[in-house]
Amino acid sequence: MSIITLPLPSSAGLVLTPKALGIAALLVVAYGVVPFVGSSYVFEALLLPFLALSLAGVGLNILTGYAGQVSLGSAAFMAVGAFAAYNFNLRVEDLPLIVSLVLAGLSAAAVGIVFGLPSLRLRGFYLAVSTLAAQFFVQWVLTKFSWFSNNSASGVIDAPPLTIAGLSFEGPVGRYLFALAIVTVLTFLAHRLVTSQTGSNLIAVRDNETAARIIGVPVLKTKLLAFAVSSFIIGVAGALWAFAYLRTVEPAGFNLDRSFQILFIVIIGGLATIRGAFLGAGLIVVFPLVLSRAGAFVFGDIFDSGVLDMTQRIVLGALIIAFLILEPDGLSALLDRLRHRFAAVFGRA
Amino acid sequence: MSPFLPAFSHFGSLPLPSEIVEHLLDRSAERSAQRERQAATGPAPVLALEDITLSFGGVTALSGVDLSVRSGEIKAIIGPNGAGKSSLINVISGIYRPDRGSVAIDGRRLRSVPTERLASLGIARTFQNLALFKGLSVIDNIATGRAYRSRTSFLSQIAGLPAARREREAARERARQLIAFLHLDAYADRLAGALPYGVLKRIELARALAAEPRLLLLDEPMAGMTVTEKNELAEFIAAARREFGLTVVLIEHDIGIVMALSDSIAVLDYGRKIADGAPAEIAADQKVIDAYLGVAPENENGDGI
Numbered sequence: 001m002s003i004i005t006l007p008l009p010s011s012a013g014l015v016l017t018p019k020a021l022g023i024a025a026l027l028v029v030a031y032g033v034v035p036f037v038g039s040s041y042v043f044e045a046l047l048l049p050f051l052a053l054s055l056a057g058v059g060l061n062i063l064t065g066y067a068g069q070v071s072l073g074s075a076a077f078m079a080v081g082a083f084a085a086y087n088f089n090l091r092v093e094d095l096p097l098i099v100s101l102v103l104a105g106l107s108a109a110a111v112g113i114v115f116g117l118p119s120l121r122l123r124g125f126y127l128a129v130s131t132l133a134a135q136f137f138v139q140w141v142l143t144k145f146s147w148f149s150n151n152s153a154s155g156v157i158d159a160p161p162l163t164i165a166g167l168s169f170e171g172p173v174g175r176y177l178f179a180l181a182i183v184t185v186l187t188f189l190a191h192r193l194v195t196s197q198t199g200s201n202l203i204a205v206r207d208n209e210t211a212a213r214i215i216g217v218p219v220l221k222t223k224l225l226a227f228a229v230s231s232f233i234i235g236v237a238g239a240l241w242a243f244a245y246l247r248t249v250e251p252a253g254f255n256l257d258r259s260f261q262i263l264f265i266v267i268i269g270g271l272a273t274i275r276g277a278f279l280g281a282g283l284i285v286v287f288p289l290v291l292s293r294a295g296a297f298v299f300g301d302i303f304d305s306g307v308l309d310m311t312q313r314i315v316l317g318a319l320i321i322a323f324l325i326l327e328p329d330g331l332s333a334l335l336d337r338l339r340h341r342f343a344a345v346f347g348r349a
Numbered sequence: 350m351s352p353f354l355p356a357f358s359h360f361g362s363l364p365l366p367s368e369i370v371e372h373l374l375d376r377s378a379e380r381s382a383q384r385e386r387q388a389a390t391g392p393a394p395v396l397a398l399e400d401i402t403l404s405f406g407g408v409t410a411l412s413g414v415d416l417s418v419r420s421g422e423i424k425a426i427i428g429p430n431g432a433g434k435s436s437l438i439n440v441i442s443g444i445y446r447p448d449r450g451s452v453a454i455d456g457r458r459l460r461s462v463p464t465e466r467l468a469s470l471g472i473a474r475t476f477q478n479l480a481l482f483k484g485l486s487v488i489d490n491i492a493t494g495r496a497y498r499s500r501t502s503f504l505s506q507i508a509g510l511p512a513a514r515r516e517r518e519a520a521r522e523r524a525r526q527l528i529a530f531l532h533l534d535a536y537a538d539r540l541a542g543a544l545p546y547g548v549l550k551r552i553e554l555a556r557a558l559a560a561e562p563r564l565l566l567l568d569e570p571m572a573g574m575t576v577t578e579k580n581e582l583a584e585f586i587a588a589a590r591r592e593f594g595l596t597v598v599l600i601e602h603d604i605g606i607v608m609a610l611s612d613s614i615a616v617l618d619y620g621r622k623i624a625d626g627a628p629a630e631i632a633a634d635q636k637v638i639d640a641y642l643g644v645a646p647e648n649e650n651g652d653g654i
C-alpha cells in the first residue's frame with residue numbers, strides 16, 4: 001500500500017533526480033570500473049549471461065508487464081534473433097554486424113506479430129498456451145531445416161567476431177562492453193517507449209481493455225505493437241546470448257526452460273518496471289552459483305551437480321511462489337520499500 | 350465567469366500548437382456546418398434509440414425502449430436499481446449489442462455501435478463501477494482520454510520528435526486543466542489504483558472530458574460524493590453544456606439534482622420506459638410516483654451493478 005501511494009517520479013526529462021544520478025553512477029561503474037577490475041570468470045559466468053537475460057527480461061516486460069499479455073514463447077524469439085543475426089551475417093556480404101542485429105530484431109518482431117495474432121481473441125491462460133506454439137514451432141523449424149545452421153552436422157555453429165564501426169570487441173571484456181552498449185541503448189529506448197503515450201496505451205489495454213477501447217485506444221494495434229517491440233528486444237537479446245555469451249548458436253539452448261526462466265526473471269524482478277528485469281536477471285544468474293558454493297560448503301561432496309540441479313529447481317520454485325504471494329510487485333517494489341524505510345530512519349536521525 | 354470555463358476552453362491560457370488549433374477549428378467548422386444543416390431540416394437528435402431490446406439469458410434488461418436526445422440538452426435517466434439504465438448506456442456505447450432495435454448517432458442509424466470509433470464520433474462516457482487504469486498516474490489516466498487523437502507513431506514518440514512532443518504536451522496540458530478544475534491537484538502524480546472512491550469518480554469524469562466530447566454519457570457520476578461535491582459537479586455539467594453545447598445523458602439517483610439539472614427525464618422500470626418528459630411532468634406522473642419517486646432511492650451510494 002505505502003508503495004502505491006508514493007508520488008511517482010515526474011517524467012520531466014533530463015533532471016538531476018536521485019534516480020537519474022543513481023543510473024548515471026551505475027553506468028560509470030559499468031563502463032569505467034568493471035572492465036578494469038572484473039576477472040574473466042566474472043564476465044563469462046556472470047555479467048554476459050546477466051546482460052543478455054536482462055535485455056530479454058526488458059523485452060518480455062513490455063509485453064507481459066506493461067501490456068498484460070502473457071507469453072511463454074520468449075526463447076523462441078531469442079532463437080529467431082540469434083539465427084537471423086547469424087544468417088544475415090553469413091549470407092549478406094559486408095553487412096555490418098550492427099545491421100545484422102537490427103535485422104535480427106526485425107525478424108523476431110515479424111515472428112512475434114504472427115504469434116501475437118491469437119492475442120486479439122485470447123487472453124490469460126489461453127494466450128499463454130498459444131504462445132507455446134511459437135516455442136515448439138520455432139525450435140522444430142530450426143532443428144529440421146539445417147539451412148538455418150548452414151548445414152553444420154551438429155547443428156552447432158560458431159558466432160562471428162564482434163566488430164562495430166571497425167572497433168573489434170574481443171575477449172571477455174570486449175564482449176562484455178559490446179553487450180553492455182547494446183543493452184544500454186535498447187533499455188533507454190524501452191524506457192522512452194513505456195513513458196510515452198504508446199506506453200500509457202499499453203497499460204490501459206492491460207488494466208481495462210473495454211475502457212481503453214471506448215476512449216479510443218487502438219487496442220488491436222497496441223497489442224500487436226507490444227508483441228513486435230517485445231520480440232524485437234528479445235530477439236536482439238537472443239543474438240547477444242549466442243554471439244557475446246556462448247559464442248555458439250544452437251536451437252537446444254532456446255528451449256522452454258529458457259522461456260520460463262525469462263518469465264521468472266520478470267515476475268521476481270517486478271512486472272512493469274524496467275529495472276525489475278535487471279534485478280530478476282541478477283538473481284537468476286547469481287543464485288545457482290551461490291547455491292552451489294553454499295551447498296558444497298555445507299554438504300561437501302554429496303552436493304554434486306545432480307543434487308545441485310534439483311535443489312536449484314526446488315528453491316527457485318519456492319522463491320517464485322513466495323514472491324507471488326508476498327511481493328507480487330517483485331524485487332523492484334521490495335527495493336523501493338527498503339529505500340523508503342532507510343530514508344525514513346536516516347531522515348529522522 | 351464560470352470557474353469551470355477554462356477547463357473547457359479549447360484555446361486555454363496556453364498557446365496551443367498550430368496543428369491542434371487547426372484541428373479544433375476544423376471541428377468547430379464541422380459543427381457550424383452541422384448546425385446549418387439542422388436549421389434546414391429541423392434539429393436531428395444527437396442520439397436516437399429505437400425499440401431497443403436486450404436480454405441476458407432469461408433476464409430482460411431492456412424491452413422496446415425508444416429514447417431521443419436533442420443536441421445541447423441534459424437528459425436524465427432515472428429508475429430503480431436493476432431497471433436497465435446502465436444497460437442502456439452500454440448499448441449506446443457498443444458494449445452490449447441489442448437483440449432488437451437501432452441506435453442513431455447524428456441521424457445515422459447503426460445496428461450496433463462501433464465501440465472503437467466511439468471517441469472519434471464525439472462520444473465519451475463514465476462507468477458506474479469505475480474503469481480506470483490502475484497502473485497509470487492520475488494525470489496519465491486523464492491524458493489517455495485523448496488517445497483517440499494521437500496521430501504520431503511510437504517511433505516518433507520514442508525519438509521525441511517535435512510532433513510527438515507537442516501532442517503529448519497538449520494532452521497533458523488539457524489533463525492539468527481538468528485536474529485543476531476538478532480539484533484533483535493533490536493526486537495528479539499518484540497511481541490511480543489506491544485513491545478514495547469519490548476521487549476516482551472525478552478522475553473518470555476528467556478522463557471523459559479530456560476527449561472534448563459532444564455527447565457525454567454519465568453513469569451515476571455523483572455516487573459516493575458529498576453534497577458539496579455533488580452540487581459542484583452539477584454546476585460543472587451545467588456550465589459545460591451552456592458554454593459548449595455539450596449534450597449529456599445522466600444517470601443519477603439524487604432526484605433533487607436530476608430535477609434541477611435536466612431538461613428532460615426518461616424513467617425506466619423493469620427494462621421499460623414508463624415516462625419521458627420535462628421534469629415537472631415527470632414529478633406529477635402517477636406511474637413514476639408509484640414505481641420510483643414514491644419509494645426512497647435504494648441505490649444512493651452507488652452500489653449495485
Ligand SMILES: Nc1ncnc2c1ncn2[C@@H]1O[C@H](COP(=O)(O)OP(=O)(O)O)[C@@H](O)[C@H]1O
Nearest residue numbers: 405408410429430431432433434435436437654
Ligand atoms: N452483463 C450482464 N449479465 C447479466 N445480466 C445483466 C448484465 N448487465 C445487466 N444485467 C441485468 O440487467 C438488468 C438491468 O441491469 P442494469 O442495466 O445494470 O440496471 P441499472 O443500471 O438500472 O441498475 C438487471 O437485472 C441486471 O442483473
Ligand SMILES: [Mg+2]
Nearest residue numbers: 434435477654
Ligand atoms: Mg446501473
